[in-house]
Amino acid sequence: MSKDNRLIVSKFGGSSMADATAMNRSAAIVAGQKSSVVVVSATYGTTNQIIEAAGHAENGRKPEADAIVKQIRDKHYEIADELGASDAVRDSLEELLMEFESLLTDLQNFPDQSLRIRDAIYGIGERLSSRLFTECLEKHGLSSRYFDAASIIRTDDRYSRATPVFDEVERLSNEHLKPLVEAATPETIVTQGFIGSTALGIRTTLGRGGSDYSAAIMAWALQADVLEIWTDVGGVATTDPRITPEARPIRELSFQEAAELATFGAKILHPSMLIPAIWRETPVYVGSSINPEEGGTWIYRDVGEAPLVRAVTIRRKQSLLTITTPDMLNTYGFLHKVFKVFNDHRVSVDSITTSEISVAMTVDDVTLEDHDMLRELEELGRLHIEKSYELVAVIGNNINHTAGLARKMFKALADINVRMICQGASKHNFCVLVDEGRGEEAVRRLHAKLIEGDVD
Numbered sequence: 001m002s003k004d005n006r007l008i009v010s011k012f013g014g015s016s017m018a019d020a021t022a023m024n025r026s027a028a029i030v031a032g033q034k035s036s037v038v039v040v041s042a043t044y045g046t047t048n049q050i051i052e053a054a055g056h057a058e059n060g061r062k063p064e065a066d067a068i069v070k071q072i073r074d075k076h077y078e079i080a081d082e083l084g085a086s087d088a089v090r091d092s093l094e095e096l097l098m099e100f101e102s103l104l105t106d107l108q109n110f111p112d113q114s115l116r117i118r119d120a121i122y123g124i125g126e127r128l129s130s131r132l133f134t135e136c137l138e139k140h141g142l143s144s145r146y147f148d149a150a151s152i153i154r155t156d157d158r159y160s161r162a163t164p165v166f167d168e169v170e171r172l173s174n175e176h177l178k179p180l181v182e183a184a185t186p187e188t189i190v191t192q193g194f195i196g197s198t199a200l201g202i203r204t205t206l207g208r209g210g211s212d213y214s215a216a217i218m219a220w221a222l223q224a225d226v227l228e229i230w231t232d233v234g235g236v237a238t239t240d241p242r243i244t245p246e247a248r249p250i251r252e253l254s255f256q257e258a259a260e261l262a263t264f265g266a267k268i269l270h271p272s273m274l275i276p277a278i279w280r281e282t283p284v285y286v287g288s289s290i291n292p293e294e295g296g297t298w299i300y301r302d303v304g305e306a307p308l309v310r311a312v313t314i315r316r317k318q319s320l321l322t323i324t325t326p327d328m329l330n331t332y333g334f335l336h337k338v339f340k341v342f343n344d345h346r347v348s349v350d351s352i353t354t355s356e357i358s359v360a361m362t363v364d365d366v367t368l369e370d371h372d373m374l375r376e377l378e379e380l381g382r383l384h385i386e387k388s389y390e391l392v393a394v395i396g397n398n399i400n401h402t403a404g405l406a407r408k409m410f411k412a413l414a415d416i417n418v419r420m421i422c423q424g425a426s427k428h429n430f431c432v433l434v435d436e437g438r439g440e441e442a443v444r445r446l447h448a449k450l451i452e453g454d455v456d
């Protein structure tokens, strides 16, 4: 428990684990506030390297795979050296690296089991970093305990994008994790983001960037008072600062605003992460472990002010799918059939418009790789696919009840062609679909007009 008896779950991303310096900075944060549970990502870039190694191994390129294993080994031993890690920790690293190598061999030998083996491989990065970070906390004077997240994050067997089974997670957490957190003299628990396991004990992962989600699931299961996401920037901004230097930090966000931001492209928040936080209304803090004084963003249920426009986001690589059918005329059930296809293929549709005989929806480009899905949609009507769009969203409050906002937006967009607009369903967003390459300019103009307050 923290000094003021709050139960804090803190997640540190890859940049907060990048090397011994980054780990020491993160450890100072944990020690300063006394987090109960610390959830870590793999060290910076390691998951990408692991995936690359798996690709080489699967295709019989052993020397290339070995070279990457060596890089990962060197990186982790270097951190171990700098931290002055014990032999026990070094042995545990060695064990994991040997497991990594033997899984790579399995991948080459059993290509039919690639998905399953890959998930066991992908989680190695988090298992390595969490060993090192447990040791780092010890060096900062905290008695700490390494905890296997897979022992409580029960999931289905949809490898590489597994879904948690929440009831089971709660039961397992009550059994294995809660007693540790509530002990009379609790240790700081260090565990892994991203990984889980099925009821049969087979390793799974929650999808790229899934460590935030893991932390949120654990905070939910423990009924934590605070969930912290420590990253390399000081919270959420009014837009991506790489697009415009005028982007400003946002100090407070409501859950709804944050959910819209995550869905419409703010990379800093993992879209699924907010779901368990919203269920138990757990306050979420997003801050920078590199520069904690910079301050961050709090996400709550109720925030002090609800500005009309809070942020402008961009979601890239969008396709527009239009299904046209005369059958839709004066009938019902058509949209049900369309969404059943998306549901069966677990594809999320971000915005949608309908007319009497057609429905148009945006989806991520990658979903077009699902040929079965496209075939099933084609059975429902004439399917027209347009690629290469970007979805730009204005996120805020009371957007659908405010006169004049659309006029301002279209004035700002001026010559940028808008292929589709989506407004009305949510009071929190107004989306426009623009050609690829025009999205950033649209963001800059909307940000200038609606947030920097340029007069028209």
Ligand code: ASP
Residues within 6 Å of the ligand: 013, 014, 041, 042, 047, 048, 125, 193, 194, 207, 208, 209, 210, 211, 212
């Ligand atoms: N290490 C995993 C990834 O890079 C999970 C995470 O960092 O959130 O996707």
Ligand code: MG
Residues within 6 Å of the ligand: 013, 209, 212
């Ligand atoms: Mg992340």
